[in-house]
Amino acid sequence: MKDHDAAFSPPSVEASKDPDSTLVLKIKGRLDVYSTGKIWKDSSFELEKSNPRKLVIDGEGIEYCDASGIALLIELRLIQEKKGGGFELRGLSEDNEKLYKLFNFGLLSKPEGPGKPPSRNIVERVGETSWEMLEELRVHIYFTGRVTVGLFAAALNPFKIRWKEVFVTCEKFGANSLFIIALVNFLVGLVIAFQSAIPMQQYGAQIFVADLIVIAYFKELGPLMTAFVVNGRSGSAFAAELGTMKVNEELDALDTMGLDPVNFLVVPKVIAAIFMLPLLTVFGNLFGLLGGLVVILSMGYTFTTYINQITASGTYVMLLAGLFKTLFFAVLIAGVGCLSGMRASRGPSAVGDAATTAVVTGIILMIVVDGIFGVIYYILGI
Amino acid sequence: MSDGKEAIIEVKDFTAKYGDVVIIDDISFEVLRGEIFVILGGSGCGKSTLLKHMIGLYKPARGNIIIKGEDITKAEGRDRIDLLKQIGVAYQLGALFGSMTVLENVMLPLEEYTDLSRDARHLIGRMKLELVGLDGSEEKMPSELSGGMIKRAALARAMALDPEVLFLDEPSAGLDPITSAELDQLIIQLSRSLGVTFVVVTHELNSIYTIADRVIMLDKSTKNIIAAGNPEYLRDHSTIPVVQKFFRRQTDAQLGAQNQR
Numbered sequence: 001m002k003d004h005d006a007a008f009s010p011p012s013v014e015a016s017k018d019p020d021s022t023l024v025l026k027i028k029g030r031l032d033v034y035s036t037g038k039i040w041k042d043s044s045f046e047l048e049k050s051n052p053r054k055l056v057i058d059g060e061g062i063e064y065c066d067a068s069g070i071a072l073l074i075e076l077r078l079i080q081e082k083k084g085g086g087f088e089l090r091g092l093s094e095d096n097e098k099l100y101k102l103f104n105f106g107l108l109s110k111p112e113g114p115g116k117p118p119s120r121n122i123v124e125r126v127g128e129t130s131w132e133m134l135e136e137l138r139v140h141i142y143f144t145g146r147v148t149v150g151l152f153a154a155a156l157n158p159f160k161i162r163w164k165e166v167f168v169t170c171e172k173f174g175a176n177s178l179f180i181i182a183l184v185n186f187l188v189g190l191v192i193a194f195q196s197a198i199p200m201q202q203y204g205a206q207i208f209v210a211d212l213i214v215i216a217y218f219k220e221l222g223p224l225m226t227a228f229v230v231n232g233r234s235g236s237a238f239a240a241e242l243g244t245m246k247v248n249e250e251l252d253a254l255d256t257m258g259l260d261p262v263n264f265l266v267v268p269k270v271i272a273a274i275f276m277l278p279l280l281t282v283f284g285n286l287f288g289l290l291g292g293l294v295v296i297l298s299m300g301y302t303f304t305t306y307i308n309q310i311t312a313s314g315t316y317v318m319l320l321a322g323l324f325k326t327l328f329f330a331v332l333i334a335g336v337g338c339l340s341g342m343r344a345s346r347g348p349s350a351v352g353d354a355a356t357t358a359v360v361t362g363i364i365l366m367i368v369v370d371g372i373f374g375v376i377y378y379i380l381g382i
Numbered sequence: 383m384s385d386g387k388e389a390i391i392e393v394k395d396f397t398a399k400y401g402d403v404v405i406i407d408d409i410s411f412e413v414l415r416g417e418i419f420v421i422l423g424g425s426g427c428g429k430s431t432l433l434k435h436m437i438g439l440y441k442p443a444r445g446n447i448i449i450k451g452e453d454i455t456k457a458e459g460r461d462r463i464d465l466l467k468q469i470g471v472a473y474q475l476g477a478l479f480g481s482m483t484v485l486e487n488v489m490l491p492l493e494e495y496t497d498l499s500r501d502a503r504h505l506i507g508r509m510k511l512e513l514v515g516l517d518g519s520e521e522k523m524p525s526e527l528s529g530g531m532i533k534r535a536a537l538a539r540a541m542a543l544d545p546e547v548l549f550l551d552e553p554s555a556g557l558d559p560i561t562s563a564e565l566d567q568l569i570i571q572l573s574r575s576l577g578v579t580f581v582v583v584t585h586e587l588n589s590i591y592t593i594a595d596r597v598i599m600l601d602k603s604t605k606n607i608i609a610a611g612n613p614e615y616l617r618d619h620s621t622i623p624v625v626q627k628f629f630r631r632q633t634d635a636q637l638g639a640q641n642q643r
Contacts, residue, residue: 032544033496033498033542033543034495034496034497036496036498037496037497037498037499037502038497040498040499040502041499066544067506067509067510067513067541067544067576068496068502068544071502071505071506071509072502074505074509075501075502075505078505098575099575099576102513102576103509103512103513346525347480347481347523347524347525348479348480348481349480349481
């Protein structure tokens with residue numbers, strides 16, 4: 001590719017048709033990747049329009065030609081040969097001739113490599129989806145079993161737990177998310193108290209807002225709101241971390257060293273989550289009640305009235321029942337996060353997909369578990 | 383193809399730093415039009431740093447890098463884009479976009495910078511892939527390719543706009559000897575047939591002897607060019623121990639023993 005800088009004229013094409021059905025296309029000027037587009041349409045249009053028995057391309061006027069220019073020549077030849085017409089190329093300079101011969105015309109005239117597989121019918125697709133769902137379920141059950149075994153093994157032999165990893169995770173999972181948990185719970189407490197105060201005011205029952213807040217928070221809102229926030233924050237982080245390790249073959253490295261990735265990576269995270277989530281929920285409850293307090297105070301009641309009211313209707317059993325659920329939420333968040341990461345596929349979007357799966361699966365499973373607990377607690381009369 | 387004497391890239395008084403750490407200290411060299419120019423040196427000597435400055439990714443601490451008369455260290459906006467369109471870069475790990483097929487990867491620059499029709503882009507893309515021996519893999523995703531195929535695809539993408547200069551970062555690293563030799567032949571073929579100038583960073587000795595017209599060797603301790611010229615000549619005639627060791631794959635002990643004999 002010499003002398004890009006010298007002045008070249010823009011490309012042009014001139015068509016002339018002989019009486020014996022031969023089309024001559026005179027191509028002139030500079031054919032590079034930026035200018036070839038201009039004459040590409042013109043020349044194929046001329047060819048389609050006149051539909052000649054033979055096409056002659058006169059390349060004598062081509063001043064400069066790169067692979068795109070050659071592509072134009074090849075394209076014209078392909079069109080012509082598809083119709084079974086003749087093709088002749090003449091007047092090409094030696095350099096351009098060499099470039100033209102560099103490309104394998106035979107290969108290019110063939111259709112592109114294997115395309116997409118044919119689409120399947122509905123029965124096959126339904127079957128495949130069902131199979132995938134069962135497979136998914138199997139993987140989850142298997143993984144739950146492995147984590148449970150790992151946790152029991154850790155409980156029997158606490159010295160084998162990687163405590164350093166546990167504490168680092170505790171800090172990330174727990175301490176660092178304190179602010180957002182306080183904020184979210186405070187605002188939710190405030191909003192719920194405010195919204196319920198308006199209808200209750202009609203019956204003069206504003207003070208029962210305090211009862212509503214404490215019961216809702218201890219039993220449901222505190223554990224759920226806290227778990228959702230932590231799931232979005234740490235579940236996705238676990239998935240991203242393990243997903244990246246999977247992509248970097250670090251999980252395979254652990255495997256070949258004889259270290260079980262579940263025991264080595266997942267169990268410390270689950271333990272940290274079990275430690276931290278109940279504590280975070282306690283904070284969540286506290287800030288939710290503070291949110292309620294703001295509304296109660298703004299309605300003209302005193303701090304003492306609020307305290308009396310919530311201590312009268314909120315019980316330790318309620319609080320502990322709520323906190324007990326969070327142990328399961330903790331295992332869910334950490335477990336689902338890690339599992340999604342470990343099952344990450346290859347490719348640039350793998351880690352992102354794993355994080356999304358972790359958060360979505362985590363939320364769904366938590367709602368299901370919460371429902372189950374709701375039924376159990378109802379039967380137990382809590 | 384061309385006279386081969388004119389410089390297409392000039393690096394003048396170039397110094398590179400990461401923070402306060404000087405990586406390369408005041409070097410100057412030229413790359414001639416149409417040659418295969420190899421930058422070599424041991425690990426950590428700043429080969430890749432130099433390459434990344436030459437393709438305008440980093441700004442140098444001092445000095446100029448002039449590609450075809452335009453200073454890439456100073457070019458901004460439109461000028462910079464125009465200059466970048468005249469060079470192609472094949473990254474060490476391919477850097478193919480994982481969400482696109484191989485053909486789409488090659489067609490991307492054509493789509494963004496030219497007014498070629500879809501059919502035209504398709505054909506040009508396929509021609510580039512055919513040139514690097516990847517015909518039949520157009521519709522594959524990068525994750526389905528082997529290491530050698532990824533490097534070839536990266537090369538095809540770098541050539542999409544028919545640049546005059548191609549920069550290759552470690553083209554044969556991590557490839558088996560046969561694939562690596564094939565890639566070397568491909569580079570030579572492209573250089574001779576298309577007249578493209580190649581700037582290659584590598585430390586694979588076999589590759590260097592096969593492809594290089596001229597080399598410069600960077601040294602970690604002096605942070606400078608320690609040797610320049612034809613690789614065979616350097617192997618046989620250089621008196622600098624580091625250069626001798628590099629070209630003969632020797633340790634200090636081996637070199638000492640040899641010199642005593």
